[in-house]
Amino acid sequence: METLTEIIKFINFSFSYSGSNALILKNINLSIEEGDFVLLVGPSGCGKSTLLRCINGLIPHLYSGVYEGEVIVDGELVKNKSVNELATKVGFVFQNPENQIFMFSVEKDIVFGLENIGLDRNEIDSRLEWVLHALGIEHLRYKPPYELSDGQKQRVAIAGVLAMKPKILILDEPTSLLDPRTALEFILLIKELNRKFGLTIIVVEHRIDLLTNVANRMIVLDKGEIIFNGCLKEVIKNKNLNLYGVNVPPVIALQNYLKDEGLIFNEFYLNVKDFSKEIKRRLIGID
Amino acid sequence: MFWLAEGLVYRRQESIIHSLDPRVKLIISLSLFLLSLFSSTIFEFIILLSAIFLLGVLSKVLRRMIKTITFSLTFVIMIFAINLLVGYDLIFSIIISLRFIAIISSSSIFFLTSSPDELDLVMRSLHLPYDLIFAFVTAVRFVPVILLDAVQIIDSQRSRGLEIEKGNIFKRIRNYIPVLIPLIVQSIIRSEELAEAMESRAYGFSKKRTSYYTLHFKRKDYFVLCLNLTLVVLFILLIHLFHL
Numbered sequence: 001m002e003t004l005t006e007i008i009k010f011i012n013f014s015f016s017y018s019g020s021n022a023l024i025l026k027n028i029n030l031s032i033e034e035g036d037f038v039l040l041v042g043p044s045g046c047g048k049s050t051l052l053r054c055i056n057g058l059i060p061h062l063y064s065g066v067y068e069g070e071v072i073v074d075g076e077l078v079k080n081k082s083v084n085e086l087a088t089k090v091g092f093v094f095q096n097p098e099n100q101i102f103m104f105s106v107e108k109d110i111v112f113g114l115e116n117i118g119l120d121r122n123e124i125d126s127r128l129e130w131v132l133h134a135l136g137i138e139h140l141r142y143k144p145p146y147e148l149s150d151g152q153k154q155r156v157a158i159a160g161v162l163a164m165k166p167k168i169l170i171l172d173e174p175t176s177l178l179d180p181r182t183a184l185e186f187i188l189l190i191k192e193l194n195r196k197f198g199l200t201i202i203v204v205e206h207r208i209d210l211l212t213n214v215a216n217r218m219i220v221l222d223k224g225e226i227i228f229n230g231c232l233k234e235v236i237k238n239k240n241l242n243l244y245g246v247n248v249p250p251v252i253a254l255q256n257y258l259k260d261e262g263l264i265f266n267e268f269y270l271n272v273k274d275f276s277k278e279i280k281r282r283l284i285g286i287d
Numbered sequence: 288m289f290w291l292a293e294g295l296v297y298r299r300q301e302s303i304i305h306s307l308d309p310r311v312k313l314i315i316s317l318s319l320f321l322l323s324l325f326s327s328t329i330f331e332f333i334i335l336l337s338a339i340f341l342l343g344v345l346s347k348v349l350r351r352m353i354k355t356i357t358f359s360l361t362f363v364i365m366i367f368a369i370n371l372l373v374g375y376d377l378i379f380s381i382i383i384s385l386r387f388i389a390i391i392s393s394s395s396i397f398f399l400t401s402s403p404d405e406l407d408l409v410m411r412s413l414h415l416p417y418d419l420i421f422a423f424v425t426a427v428r429f430v431p432v433i434l435l436d437a438v439q440i441i442d443s444q445r446s447r448g449l450e451i452e453k454g455n456i457f458k459r460i461r462n463y464i465p466v467l468i469p470l471i472v473q474s475i476i477r478s479e480e481l482a483e484a485m486e487s488r489a490y491g492f493s494k495k496r497t498s499y500y501t502l503h504f505k506r507k508d509y510f511v512l513c514l515n516l517t518l519v520v521l522f523i524l525l526i527h528l529f530h531l
């Protein structure tokens with residue numbers, strides 16, 4: 001088995017924003033391995049966005065406050081690096097893509113970040129071609145932002161950060177403005193990036209069912225504390241999940257219910273298709 | 288609200304003029320602007336305005352150019368009336384009014400035929416500080432977004448029973464408060480998100496920012512530039528040598 005490298009590490013980390021003494025993150029200990037696909041959930045206001053801001057350095061560089069403990073990204077202390085420098089390691093896609101497309105055309109917007117880090121023209125050319133292709137947005141290249149749909153805008157937002165070749169891609173509620181179908185396509189696209197380029201991914205998403213087949217890790221945050229953290233298959237089985245505002249997908253809830261009723265399956269099924277296959281096998285077996 | 292800016296706002300179109308290098312369009316606009324500023328006879332203005340309208344026809348923006356002019360007609364009439372009232376003669380008042388029209392319409396040539404994108408390129412080619420260019424670009428980029436926010440807020444406040452077009456002028460101004468407050472709050476939130484996104488895209492990362500986009504004159508740009516220069520010289524010579 002290949003050795004796993006830790007790419008993000010929180011050590012005894014706590015944070016509160018300046019101007020309020022409420023601890024938003026409390027004694028966080030967390031490590032995320034390279035290539036992980038992490039689903040981060042929790043009720044709104046529990047500190048998910050705050051946690052993410054600590055990874056790309058917006059905290060403490062843009063938002064100051066009481067900062068205790070350490071956050072290490074790719075072997076370096078976040079507090080010693082500027083957000084700018086971290087931008088080439090951590091790509092951050094925000095909830096509203098409208099507010100992260102600055103330029104008048106898709107191409108110019110992708111180039112914006114690359115110009116900022118001072119790449120030469122040839123490198124910009126090749127990254128531009130690569131990212132347009134990787135995200136399947138070649139046809140949008142010269143379009144202005146107001147001609148794009150929400151789903152397309154979200155892709156362009158990813159293109160802008162992906163072109164910087166980060167090792168980590170963070171997405172904070174990226175599908176909340178998308179319709180279910182576009183949201184699913186979007187999640188599959190992210191999975192593709194994770195698989196193809198070994199990108200480490202952290203997604204905050206309320207529609208958990210979109211990610212049960214995609215993410216391999218799941219972290220549940222509540223009131224600034226990590227409640228569950230581990231393999232998605234293990235965490236998602238937990239019966240107390242709904243106490244933390246997590247929308248447990250019906251297949252999972254059903255299996256938990258059946259378990260209470262004494263019906264034990266040898267495996268835990270994450271999607272309806274696999275579960276119904278198993279039920280069918282059982283029923284036929286019983287007959 | 289929208290019609291107000293309509294005359295001056297760029298719309299994607301194709302024409303011989305549109306396809307020119309934006310610096311050439313700027314120079315044409317600027318030459319006509321300067322000539323209008325320094326012209327002082329009705330004859331000169333007839334030539335200048337004919338040239339401007341000819342450009343309007345060539346670039347297929349004549350109708351919107353005229354719209355801009357009609358929009359500024361109130362000012363023209365005011366200028367005309369004030370000049371007459373303070374005792375200038377009729378000819379002089381007409382000339383001042385014509386000059387105003389020529390200035391407005393000549394500058395509209397550039398804005399009607401160049402996209403904000405091209406304006407960005409022109410500013411880059413002038414080596415203006417990038418902070419300034421970025422401020423301009425984002426301002427233009429987000430004007431329609433914020434206008435849309437405003438429209439949505441007005442709609443939602445209306446659906447809650449707010450009657451904006453009711454009462455006298457002071458009442459009407461007061462009616463806009465429930466629109467303005469959420470709009471300001473929303474814009475502040477937006478600007479915070481923009482700041483986060485800018486940082487995350489390495490804005491201000493290094494002193495030596497690459498300039499990926501540069502403008503290059505094509506053959507037709509050189510040709511039009513020469514033509515423009517010739518016509519300007521011809522115009523000046525004609526006026527001053529022959530005292531037309």
Ligand SMILES: Nc1ncnc2c1ncn2[C@@H]1O[C@H](COP(=O)(O)OP(=O)(O)O)[C@@H](O)[C@H]1O
Pocket residue numbers: 017018020024042043044045046047048049050051063
């Ligand atoms: N810039 C800020 N300044 C002060 N408090 C903040 C700021 N951003 C968020 N908070 C507070 O931190 C808490 C966690 O917010 P956030 O991390 O955005 O939660 P989530 O993303 O899980 O909804 C909330 O109580 C919120 O009010």
Ligand SMILES: [Mg+2]
Pocket residue numbers: 048049050172
């Ligand atoms: Mg959040």
